[in-house]
Amino acid sequence: MSQIVSTKRSQREASGPYGKIGHSLNELDDRLGLAKGGRTFMDKIFPDHWSFMLGEIALYSFVVLLATGVFLTLYYIPSQDLVTYTGSYLPLDGQRVTEAFASTVNLSFAVRAGLLMRQMHHWACDIFVGSIVLHMGRVFFTGAFRKPRELNWTIGTTLLILAIVNGFLGYSLPDDLVSGTGIRIAYSIILSIPLVGTYVAFFLFGGNFPGTDIIPRFFILHVLIIPLVILLLVGAHMGLLVRQKHTQFPGKGKTEHNVVGSPMFPVFMAKTTGFMFVVSGAIALLGAFAQINPIWQFGPYTASRISYAVQPDWYMGFLDGALRIFPAWSFHSFGYTIPLEVTIPAIIFPGILFNAVMAWPAIERHFTKDNEMHNLLDRPSNRPKRTAAGVSVAVLLSMLFIASSTDVIANFLHVSLNSVLWAMRILCVVTPFIAYPLTYKICREMQAFAGAGKRKTTNVVTRTPQGEYVATPAPVYVDDEHDELEAMPVPVFVHEPEPAAVDAGVRRVAR
Amino acid sequence: MSEHELRTPVSLGTVSADDPRLQPAARRPELVEKVIAVTFLVGILLVAGFGACYWVNAAPWTLGATFGGGLTFLGVGLIAWGKYLMPRGPFVEERHVLANSTEERNAFAAAIVERGGGVIKRRKFLGGLLGAGMGIFGIVAAFPLVRSLGPLPKGTLFHTDWTKGTYLVDITGRRVHQDDLAIGSIVTVYPEGLENTDNGQAVDQTVLIRISNENFVTQKGRETWGPLGYLAYSKLCTHLGCPVGLYEQQLQLLVCPCHQSMFDVTNGCIPNFGPAPRPLPQLPLLIDAAGYLQSQSDFNQPVGPGFWERS
Numbered sequence: 151m152s153q154i155v156s157t158k159r160s161q162r163e164a165s166g167p168y169g170k171i172g173h174s175l176n177e178l179d180d181r182l183g184l185a186k187g188g189r190t191f192m193d194k195i196f197p198d199h200w201s202f203m204l205g206e207i208a209l210y211s212f213v214v215l216l217a218t219g220v221f222l223t224l225y226y227i228p229s230q231d232l233v234t235y236t237g238s239y240l241p242l243d244g245q246r247v248t249e250a251f252a253s254t255v256n257l258s259f260a261v262r263a264g265l266l267m268r269q270m271h272h273w274a275c276d277i278f279v280g281s282i283v284l285h286m287g288r289v290f291f292t293g294a295f296r297k298p299r300e301l302n303w304t305i306g307t308t309l310l311i312l313a314i315v316n317g318f319l320g321y322s323l324p325d326d327l328v329s330g331t332g333i334r335i336a337y338s339i340i341l342s343i344p345l346v347g348t349y350v351a352f353f354l355f356g357g358n359f360p361g362t363d364i365i366p367r368f369f370i371l372h373v374l375i376i377p378l379v380i381l382l383l384v385g386a387h388m389g390l391l392v393r394q395k396h397t398q399f400p401g402k403g404k405t406e407h408n409v410v411g412s413p414m415f416p417v418f419m420a421k422t423t424g425f426m427f428v429v430s431g432a433i434a435l436l437g438a439f440a441q442i443n444p445i446w447q448f449g450p451y452t453a454s455r456i457s458y459a460v461q462p463d464w465y466m467g468f469l470d471g472a473l474r475i476f477p478a479w480s481f482h483s484f485g486y487t488i489p490l491e492v493t494i495p496a497i498i499f500p501g502i503l504f505n506a507v508m509a510w511p512a513i514e515r516h517f518t519k520d521n522e523m524h525n526l527l528d529r530p531s532n533r534p535k536r537t538a539a540g541v542s543v544a545v546l547l548s549m550l551f552i553a554s555s556t557d558v559i560a561n562f563l564h565v566s567l568n569s570v571l572w573a574m575r576i577l578c579v580v581t582p583f584i585a586y587p588l589t590y591k592i593c594r595e596m597q598a599f600a601g602a603g604k605r606k607t608t609n610v611v612t613r614t615p616q617g618e619y620v621a622t623p624a625p626v627y628v629d630d631e632h633d634e635l636e637a638m639p640v641p642v643f644v645h646e647p648e649p650a651a652v653d654a655g656v657r658r659v660a661r
Numbered sequence: 662m663s664e665h666e667l668r669t670p671v672s673l674g675t676v677s678a679d680d681p682r683l684q685p686a687a688r689r690p691e692l693v694e695k696v697i698a699v700t701f702l703v704g705i706l707l708v709a710g711f712g713a714c715y716w717v718n719a720a721p722w723t724l725g726a727t728f729g730g731g732l733t734f735l736g737v738g739l740i741a742w743g744k745y746l747m748p749r750g751p752f753v754e755e756r757h758v759l760a761n762s763t764e765e766r767n768a769f770a771a772a773i774v775e776r777g778g779g780v781i782k783r784r785k786f787l788g789g790l791l792g793a794g795m796g797i798f799g800i801v802a803a804f805p806l807v808r809s810l811g812p813l814p815k816g817t818l819f820h821t822d823w824t825k826g827t828y829l830v831d832i833t834g835r836r837v838h839q840d841d842l843a844i845g846s847i848v849t850v851y852p853e854g855l856e857n858t859d860n861g862q863a864v865d866q867t868v869l870i871r872i873s874n875e876n877f878v879t880q881k882g883r884e885t886w887g888p889l890g891y892l893a894y895s896k897l898c899t900h901l902g903c904p905v906g907l908y909e910q911q912l913q914l915l916v917c918p919c920h921q922s923m924f925d926v927t928n929g930c931i932p933n934f935g936p937a938p939r940p941l942p943q944l945p946l947l948i949d950a951a952g953y954l955q956s957q958s959d960f961n962q963p964v965g966p967g968f969w970e971r972s
Binding site: 193194195198262263265266269270298331334335337338339341342343344345346347348349351352353354355356357358359360361362363393394395402403404406407408409410411412413416417418419420421423424425426427428429430431432433434435436437438439452453454455456457458459460470473474475476477478479480482485486487488489491492525556557567568571 | 668669670673674715718721722723724725726728729730731732733734735736737738739740741742743744747748750751752753754755756759806807810811812813814817818832849851859860862863864866896900901902903904906907918919920921922932934935936937938939965966967968969970971972
């Protein structure tokens with residue numbers, strides 16, 4: 151029997167070939183059995199394409215929102231009780247303001263890094279919603295929402311709605327003149343719901359506008375309830391992504407049955423962590439150099455005061471624009487009123503819009519009868535109808551967004567408000583109908599020239615001793631890698647007329 | 662291994678240790694490493710600088726510049742590390758089919774339909790009772806929404822605090838005298854005593870405009886409402902309830918800054934532009950013996966935006 155001598159070497163050997171880390175992992179695996187799953191996770195492949203970054207921007211701006219938001223809750227007081235402001239911002243000295251307003255001004259001026267955190271929070275919100283929209287555009291135009299990923303599309307759309315709602319709630323919390331007017335408008339929009347609107351508004355606000363309950367109620371929704379739902383849905387969104395794996399663009403070695411790219415560990419982890427730093431850093435730089443929402447310049451909210459030429463945050467712009475350009479069509483009958491001038495642009499229109507977005511995978515399947523699994527992405531030009539529909543809606547929303555600045559445009563261009571209003575009304579109705587056929591046509595043209603810009607493989611023509619000419623493709627150049635430009639064949643279930651022959655007059659001879 | 666083969670993705674499970682696809686993508690890794698090291702160093706300095714700025718409470722922009730710059734430099738360095746110095750790939754992973762075999766699907770469905778459904782079918786009465794219990798619980802659980810969150814609207818939206826003989830006061834609480842306003846002037850007024858209350862501010866707010874020296878009739882049936890050219894209109898826009906705060910004196914228009922509805926002051930404030938559907942309600946005025954302005958009654962219409970119960 152040999153003597154066991156405890157040396158450093160023997161200890162190292164006893165713990166297996168991977169040393170202390172290996173030993174700890176073994177201990178964990180004994181208890182949790184995570185070696186196999188852990189290995190699979192480390193080896194998980196992420197496709198390398200820039201457009202996959204958009205969702206990451208959304209995720210990391212949400213991280214920034216959580217971090218800066220926690221900071222803000224330490225100093226913000228969600229109360230509409232009136233206090234006399236006596237802080238360091240002298241123009242407001244001695245004014246009667248709500249505690250919500252006073253604490254927001256105080257955390258901006260009297261708390262170290264408070265202004266930075268507030269501005270970062272606001273910028274992160276604008277970037278959060280923006281990157282969700284762009285990410286959604288990527289998913290839509292490349293057909294990534296198709297089976298098996300319809301559920302994730304629905305979760306994503308819900309996340310967008312929640313992000314917009316929570317953005318509006320947070321924007322309202324400082325109780326400044328501009329955001330207070332926004333709450334006033336929101337109250338009136340709720341009032342416009344037929345039958346129950348008055349009751350919903352009274353129950354939500356605890357009575358007639360403004361009451362004293364709305365800031366505390368918005369606060370708990372903004373900092374706890376909605377973020378919690380967002381957090382859970384983000385978890386579900388990414389859980390489904392891991393389970394169903396990424397989509398990828400067609401290209402060399404990429405099929406419906408595999409994923410090509412970089413492994414989770416260490417390559418993707420390094421890149422994505424670095425990207426998280428860059429997104430946070432960019433938001434911090436915006437917070438440092440780009441002033442946003444200077445509420446001390448607006449002053450506290452007073453129901454009978456108002457400011458001029460103010461726009462809401464960008465993601466509410468399309469609603470504000472719709473409210474501006476919709477005609478004054480109030481409906482009265484049988485002693486009741488339906489304020490259609492508000493109900494249609496602010497309730498029915500966004501209702502239809504978001505429901506259609508939610509249902510898009512089903513709508514598209516209804517037309518294509520396509521029930522296949524899709525892991526390879528479409529090039530947008532190969533799905534001209536979907537692309538045209540998406541562009542058409544995007545154009546409508548952009549026009550409505552522009553319409554939310556009619557007064558500013560009129561001032562800037564020195565034209566009458568009347569002309570601007572009518573121009574925007576016409577543009578909102580007409581441009582989507584121009585955008586559809588135009589996009590469709592461009593897509594068809596791009597299909598006809600699929601592979602344009604790609605270096606073609608030359609043919610080597612040889613003459614045999616018998617005098618016969620034979621054409622064979624030349625060998626590929628070493629760096630002749632343009633597979634990503636290769637178009638996907640148009641799927642057979644799309645029944646669309648073939649484009650007119652682009653090479654009319656050229657007789658093709660089968661070789 | 663040819664360049665062509667190098668571009669072919671390989672599985673991490675089968676790749677050999679000396680495979681060139683496990684090598685970094687950079688042609689000159691040593692140089693890239695130096696560049697990244699410099700990037701990290703700058704990032705470290707900036708983050709440390711942020712700590713220093715925070716400690717001494719420097720100007721807010723210096724905090725953001727050092728914090729944001731530091732994170733950005735560290736992030737860029739890390740991305741470059743991943744992109745240029747880690748295994749270049751490409752790697753491939755097979756997708757597993759999500760769907761299970763028919764047997765497993767059937768077994769799952771059988772567990773629900775036969776075992777679960779069988780239990781419920783056999784005890785329909787119990788199932789019904791449980792369903793009724795849950796249904797009633799659901800209804801009861803919604804009670805707080807309608808009983809505790811806020812009062813019932815009742816007639817709230819139909820009335821303001823203006824009544825017969827209420828004095829008009831400005832924001833400081835001073836009564837408005839007939840000599841106070843020059844022609845073409847405007848002031849926001851409230852019912853006396855309510856100028857600093859929520860309801861006074863949000864519901865009763867009224868614009869008082871003087872447009873002439875004579876009694877002014879804005880519409881038929883309002884012969885006595887505008888004594889000495891004083892006209893009072895609700896300041897709540899009939900579109901979405903914003904204060905109609907802009908007075909265009911030349912054209913005698915009240916303009917809402919929110920969505921640009923315009924109201925004709927001389928003609929009962931009927932809207933002649935924008936999305937507002939109804940005129941601003943007018944407050945009938947009278948002047949008492951001492952020359953102070955009073956309301957004759959409440960507004961002629963409910964104020965503010967439209968709602969269902971409004972006729």
